[in-house]
Amino acid sequence: MANQELSAPFIGIVRHRLATDGKGVTTLVAFHSCPLRCHYCLNPQCLDPEKVWRTITISDLLDELLLDNLYFLATGGGVTFGGGEPLLRSEFIDEFCRIKPAEWKVNLETSLNVDRKHLERVMPHIDQYFIDIKDTNPTIYKEYTTRDNTQVLDNLRWLMSHEGMAEKVIVRLPHIPDYNTQTDIDHSRALLEKMGVKNFDEFEYIVKKEELNET
Numbered sequence: 001m002a003n004q005e006l007s008a009p010f011i012g013i014v015r016h017r018l019a020t021d022g023k024g025v026t027t028l029v030a031f032h033s034c035p036l037r038c039h040y041c042l043n044p045q046c047l048d049p050e051k052v053w054r055t056i057t058i059s060d061l062l063d064e065l066l067l068d069n070l071y072f073l074a075t076g077g078g079v080t081f082g083g084g085e086p087l088l089r090s091e092f093i094d095e096f097c098r099i100k101p102a103e104w105k106v107n108l109e110t111s112l113n114v115d116r117k118h119l120e121r122v123m124p125h126i127d128q129y130f131i132d133i134k135d136t137n138p139t140i141y142k143e144y145t146t147r148d149n150t151q152v153l154d155n156l157r158w159l160m161s162h163e164g165m166a167e168k169v170i171v172r173l174p175h176i177p178d179y180n181t182q183t184d185i186d187h188s189r190a191l192l193e194k195m196g197v198k199n200f201d202e203f204e205y206i207v208k209k210e211e212l213n214e215t
Ligand code: SF4
Pocket: 034, 035, 036, 037, 038, 040, 041, 042, 043, 044, 046, 083, 084, 085, 111, 132
């Protein structure tokens, strides 16, 4: 029996997304808090304890998402958990997925920089992973996020060892101004391909001039 009164802090819910983070129409549910400290953080409010938008229970979240049930069913869409780092709330996601309509797809946007137990807990529910790898080079990763990436690569190796995972995983490979180069990205891609990753999203971070490091 799911604990429907379990709650979590969020930075926002965005409805009616089309083909941006999963198949069909999706609703992005963005959790507060993140273990990383990326230099160009896209959602800095998730790092500030004062900037929690709302704390929501599982049953209230289900009620909100049910507003779009017909869209989800008609398009093969569903919910995308992002943030912040959604795997910090793996218990909430696990419990939510036990009571949601079975037809809804579940997508996860994660850095994978969390303890393995969180990934193990949600894995049975996830249809599509968007993994924000930053860069596989440990020095670049540390400079950019202030954290170590050993756990990221260990978790990804473990994930990829499961059958059918190559179809479910998309790894995001950003060009990060002042931190990595095309050569670094090519190295990351080669390492990830050896792990069995087939789908990549290579893109450029658009950074304001005043955010760039002084050289
Ligand atoms: S992983 Fe995302 S939310 Fe976390 S610090 Fe980096 S950009 Fe911000």
